[in-house]
Amino acid sequence: MTLLNIENLEVTFPLRSGSVTAIRDVSFTVDQGERIGIVGESGAGKSVSAFAILNLISKPGYISGGRIEFDGTLLSELDESTMQQIRGNRISMIFQDPMMTLNPVLSIGTQMEESILAHRKISRAEARNIAVDKLRAVQIPSAQKRLKQYPHELSGGMRQRVVIAIALLTDPQLIIADEPTTALDVTIQAEILELLQNLCNEFNVGLILITHDLGVVSQVTQKIIVMYAGAIIEQGDTENIVTRPKHHYTRGLLKALPENTTPGEKLNQINGVMPTLQDIPHGCLFHNRCDMVKDVCRKVQPNLQGIASHSVACHFPISYEE
Amino acid sequence: MFAFLVRRLGQAILVMLVISILSFSIQDELGDPLRELVGQSVSEEIRNQLRDELGLNDPFLVQYWRFLKNAVQGDLGTSYFFKRPALDVILDKLPATIDLVVAATFWIILFSVPAGMFAAIRPNHWLSKLCMGLSILGISIPVFLTAIFLIQIFAVNLGWFPAYGRGDTVVLFGGWETSLLSLDGLSHLLLPSVSLASVILPLFVRIIRSEMMEVLETEYVKFAWAKGLSKYRIWTVHAFKNTLLPVITVGGVQLGIMVAYTILTETVFQWPGMGFMFLEAINRVDTPLIVAYLIVVGLIFVITNTVVDIIYGLVNPMVKLTGR
Numbered sequence: 001m002t003l004l005n006i007e008n009l010e011v012t013f014p015l016r017s018g019s020v021t022a023i024r025d026v027s028f029t030v031d032q033g034e035r036i037g038i039v040g041e042s043g044a045g046k047s048v049s050a051f052a053i054l055n056l057i058s059k060p061g062y063i064s065g066g067r068i069e070f071d072g073t074l075l076s077e078l079d080e081s082t083m084q085q086i087r088g089n090r091i092s093m094i095f096q097d098p099m100m101t102l103n104p105v106l107s108i109g110t111q112m113e114e115s116i117l118a119h120r121k122i123s124r125a126e127a128r129n130i131a132v133d134k135l136r137a138v139q140i141p142s143a144q145k146r147l148k149q150y151p152h153e154l155s156g157g158m159r160q161r162v163v164i165a166i167a168l169l170t171d172p173q174l175i176i177a178d179e180p181t182t183a184l185d186v187t188i189q190a191e192i193l194e195l196l197q198n199l200c201n202e203f204n205v206g207l208i209l210i211t212h213d214l215g216v217v218s219q220v221t222q223k224i225i226v227m228y229a230g231a232i233i234e235q236g237d238t239e240n241i242v243t244r245p246k247h248h249y250t251r252g253l254l255k256a257l258p259e260n261t262t263p264g265e266k267l268n269q270i271n272g273v274m275p276t277l278q279d280i281p282h283g284c285l286f287h288n289r290c291d292m293v294k295d296v297c298r299k300v301q302p303n304l305q306g307i308a309s310h311s312v313a314c315h316f317p318i319s320y321e322e
Numbered sequence: 323m324f325a326f327l328v329r330r331l332g333q334a335i336l337v338m339l340v341i342s343i344l345s346f347s348i349q350d351e352l353g354d355p356l357r358e359l360v361g362q363s364v365s366e367e368i369r370n371q372l373r374d375e376l377g378l379n380d381p382f383l384v385q386y387w388r389f390l391k392n393a394v395q396g397d398l399g400t401s402y403f404f405k406r407p408a409l410d411v412i413l414d415k416l417p418a419t420i421d422l423v424v425a426a427t428f429w430i431i432l433f434s435v436p437a438g439m440f441a442a443i444r445p446n447h448w449l450s451k452l453c454m455g456l457s458i459l460g461i462s463i464p465v466f467l468t469a470i471f472l473i474q475i476f477a478v479n480l481g482w483f484p485a486y487g488r489g490d491t492v493v494l495f496g497g498w499e500t501s502l503l504s505l506d507g508l509s510h511l512l513l514p515s516v517s518l519a520s521v522i523l524p525l526f527v528r529i530i531r532s533e534m535m536e537v538l539e540t541e542y543v544k545f546a547w548a549k550g551l552s553k554y555r556i557w558t559v560h561a562f563k564n565t566l567l568p569v570i571t572v573g574g575v576q577l578g579i580m581v582a583y584t585i586l587t588e589t590v591f592q593w594p595g596m597g598f599m600f601l602e603a604i605n606r607v608d609t610p611l612i613v614a615y616l617i618v619v620g621l622i623f624v625i626t627n628t629v630v631d632i633i634y635g636l637v638n639p640m641v642k643l644t645g646r
């Protein structure tokens with residue numbers, strides 16, 4: 001069953017030097033309990049897409065087009081107070097840097113209880129019990145004791161576990177994780193990812209995992225969306241994207257992964273940089289970095305074509321012999 | 323906490339020693355106290371005799387040592403003019419000054435917190451811009467000018483409030499007189515306290531605004547929004563508590579500085595407090611009183627700073643008050 005349905009989403013930032021469209025024509029769906037990954041470079045529009053779902057885009061940005069439907073409700077048409085009842089309740093978020101996400105002057109207990117009490121009419125003691133339960137669920141030792149502690153008393157990995165526990169407090173249907181492991185040690189990264197995956201499985205929670213690391217998403221998610229310069233250029237089942245990428249950009253990203261390189265050889269890299277949002281090129285967004293560029297690529301923008309399990313926006317997609 | 327206080331006490335003694343040396347050493351530069359003391363008609367011989375009796379002919383260190391020994395026992399010398407212990411004279415005037423500072427602090431907190439928060443949350447609102455404009459004006463106009471304007475408008479032209487004096491006071495336990503508890507006292511207190519607040523208040527508005535704007539951009543405030551908390555909880559609990567930390571640090575020092583500003587305010591309003599007394603003492607070359615005042619004010623500074631540090635430690639969980 002479809003949980004989240006985004007159609008033709010467009011977000012605009014009005015600036016002094018004219019307005020900039022941060023994301024264009026973004027459409028995707030998340031089913032109940034499904035885990036999808038959004039991959040792309042910094043500035044590709046991953047985070048903006050995620051924040052748009054909760055209507056939390058930093059000012060002066062705003063949703064300038066498209067619709068967001070969540071569990072039968074049109075989120076894009078909700079007023080602020082109804083939206084507030086969905087945030088942190090039915091849709092939770094996990095942020096990038098656990099060192100910055102928790103308020104330094106409030107105890108872990110306070111920050112967990114307030115999150116529950118904002119959405120449930122229960123007593124403080126009951127809220128505290130739920131908090132302890134969730135801290136246990138994210139495998140934090142001596143959970144009871146943690147409630148009295150402050151963020152600076154915990155390590156980075158522990159803090160991200162606390163943030164995940166906060167996201168789980170109200171039994172949400174969807175969790176949006178914005179680069180949840182980028183700021184962590186590699187060893188902790190794997191633990192946190194596994195934890196996130198298991199919890200989503202266990203509680204049947206949908207997950208949108210935003211990352212710039214294809215290696216990370218391929219471990220956790222069932223579907224992958226690749227974004228480039230504010231648009232989706234390829235999307236499909238994880239298996240398809242990772243083993244048979246059709247877009248030259250996606251293939252470049254995969255080739256650039258250290259594990260796909262023979263030791264001792266130079267890492268592959270994609271030449272050039274992603275165009276800034278102020279000067280989006282005509283035609284294909286990727287044409288000035290693409291090895292296979294033809295005349296048509298410079299003139300006509302390719303549309304996303306294909307089937308649900310794999311579609312690509314490229315005039316000359318990579319083909320694979322079966 | 324105990325270790326912290328012990329360590330603080332040690333520091334305070336050092337600071338007070340330095341203050342006492344400084345203030346004691348300026349007394350020779352202030353003029354001849356004998357002239358104020360005895361008048362024109364006394365012969366040079368008797369003057370010298372008096373100097374000997376007062377110990378004014380002894381070497382500096384001897385004089386300072388004598389002063390220090392007495393000071394430790396609570397004797398800061400005898401005022402030439404009042405012919406009473408200087409400390410007693412100051413303590414008589416202290417309640418009036420405390421009244422003034424308390425009332426000014428009340429205005430500062432009452433207005434700076436909501437104004438600063440509002441200006442941070444809605445920086446483009448016309449009210450915020452008005453607040454910021456007024457605050458520049460408030461910082462720029464010297465306190466005695468504000469005081470004179472207030473007197474001209476509210477005392478002379480409108481006649482709403484008295485222009486000088488302290489009005490009726492109520493005596494609390496221990497003989498402490500306060501204007502805060504009588505209507506007449508409050509009406510006398512209004513103009514002086516507003517003019518005293520007029521310099522520090524704008525500063526507080528600006529600090530609170532800029533600190534809060536910074537805090538509102540942090541990740542943890544964004545996370546609080548994503549948790550679906552009400553905006554009032556985010557502003558007052560998440561943002562304001564973090565805003566308070568730097569405000570407390572700066573604010574504590576400002577409270578000390580306000581004691582200094584009372585000299586101007588008290589003079590313009592003929593307010594019978596320490597500041598007014600200090601200015602008169604200078605005119606009369608009443609050196610023991612001047613020295614005693616400087617030491618008492620130094621002590622007030624040290625105490626406020628210690629209290630500020632303790633409050634800071636209570637608000638900020640990352641600070642542990644230790645003896646190290």
